Amino acid sequence: MADKEQKTLFSGIQPTGNIHIGNYLGALKNWVDLQEQYRCIYSIVDLHAITIDQDPKKYQEQIMETAIDILAIGVDPKKATLFVQSKVTQHTELAWMFNTLTPMSELERMTQYKDKSQDHKENINVGLFDYPVLQAADVLLYHAEVVPVGEDQLQHLELSNMIGRKFNNKYGNFFKQIKPVITAGARIMSLTEPDKKMSKSKGEKNYIAIRDSAENIRKKVAHAVTDTGPAVEGKKSLGVNNLFELLSLFSDEKTVAKFETQYNQKTIKYSELKKALAEAIIMTLTPIQKRIKEIETNPKKVKAILDKGAKQAQVIAEKNMADIKKKMGL
Numbered sequence: 035m036a037d038k039e040q041k042t043l044f045s046g047i048q049p050t051g052n053i054h055i056g057n058y059l060g061a062l063k064n065w066v067d068l069q070e071q072y073r074c075i076y077s078i079v080d081l082h083a084i085t086i087d088q089d090p091k092k093y094q095e096q097i098m099e100t101a102i103d104i105l106a107i108g109v110d111p112k113k114a115t116l117f118v119q120s121k122v123t124q125h126t127e128l129a130w131m132f133n134t135l136t137p138m139s140e141l142e143r144m145t146q147y148k149d150k151s152q153d154h155k156e157n158i159n160v161g162l163f164d165y166p167v168l169q170a171a172d173v174l175l176y177h178a179e180v181v182p183v184g185e186d187q188l189q190h191l192e193l194s195n196m197i198g199r200k201f202n203n204k205y206g207n208f209f210k211q212i213k214p215v216i217t218a219g220a221r222i223m224s225l226t227e228p229d230k231k232m233s234k235s236k237g238e239k240n241y242i243a244i245r246d247s248a249e250n251i252r253k254k255v256a257h258a259v260t261d262t263g264p265a266v267e268g269k270k271s272l273g274v275n276n277l278f279e280l281l282s283l284f285s286d287e288k289t290v291a292k293f294e295t296q297y298n299q300k301t302i303k304y305s306e307l308k309k310a311l312a313e314a315i316i317m318t319l320t321p322i323q324k325r326i327k328e329i330e331t332n333p334k335k336v337k338a339i340l341d342k343g344a345k346q347a348q349v350i351a352e353k354n355m356a357d358i359k360k361k362m363g364l
């Protein structure tokens with residue numbers, strides 16, 4: 035293994051249950067590769083997820099399930115720190131300080147806030163509005179410079195950088211600028227509404243969860259929409275485009291080339307493309323599902339990993355928080 039750069043990387047995932055292939059390709063797969071390169075800190079951001087209603091009776095289970103999935107995908111606690119956000123209290127403490135540096139107007143611009151308040155009209159809470167400030171605190175608390183995220187999070191990271199700069203100007207140089215890392219597969223679209231991002235909130239049929247059975251995967255892919263979107267002459271519809279995108283991420287070049295040729299010659303049968311895609315997804319997910327089963331037999335070990343991760347994170351958080359308070363005259 036090459037020497038790790040000393041740079042710190044931070045990323046977070048919400049424990050909303052049912053991690054899907056959009057999360058997997060857009061973030062978690064990269065978490066595994068990146069742990070060889072950076073000092074990685076990965077957080078299950080339970081405080082972010084409660085900005086949308088969560089069932090408190092099921093929440094611990096969801097958090098554990100998320101941890102198990104992350105470990106099964108290949109995040110290695112010997113190489114990276116994995117912890118639950120609410121166990122390190124400095125996140126919320128720093129978020130409060132950052133609140134005093136963040137203009138309301140900046141938060142009002144955030145597209146995720148606008149989208150989520152549309153989707154959850156019954157619960158537009160201050161936490162939902164303030165979500166990006168807590169995210170800024172997550173990253174800056176550890177002086178992280180590298181943050182792998184999906185494309186939809188870029189706006190939040192720009193805001194984090196703005197907050198960091200404001201702090202530096204007001205209280206003296208302290209925070210570094212964050213560099214977002216966006217990778218291929220960061221934008222997997224819904225199987226049923228291919229003009230929208232794959233997401234849990236759009237219902238069972240629009241996503242493939244990494245825990246889905248082979249049978250279920252075949253069914254969902256078979257039902258994927260192919261005929262919506264602007265079928266401009268010579269251009270793939272959004273649904274077909276998404277299937278090709280998925281095929282290129284789960285399958286090999288030869289298979290993709292074969293279907294591309296058939297597409298261009300207008301001999302393509304979408305049922306065959308879908309079969310090939312479903313099998314490729316199953317091939318990728320089967321070993322992950324096997325590891326999930328293994329890890330699930332030992333929940334104590336998972337808890338121990340999370341506890342140790344929280345302790346590691348706390349050490350950094352306490353030190354940096356002491357410096358921050360000093361700079362702010364607190």
Ligand code: TRP
Binds near residue numbers: 046182
């Ligand atoms: N907002 C991110 C998402 O929904 C999750 C997240 C919270 C995050 N804190 C973070 C991602 C810090 C990167 C860094 O995907």
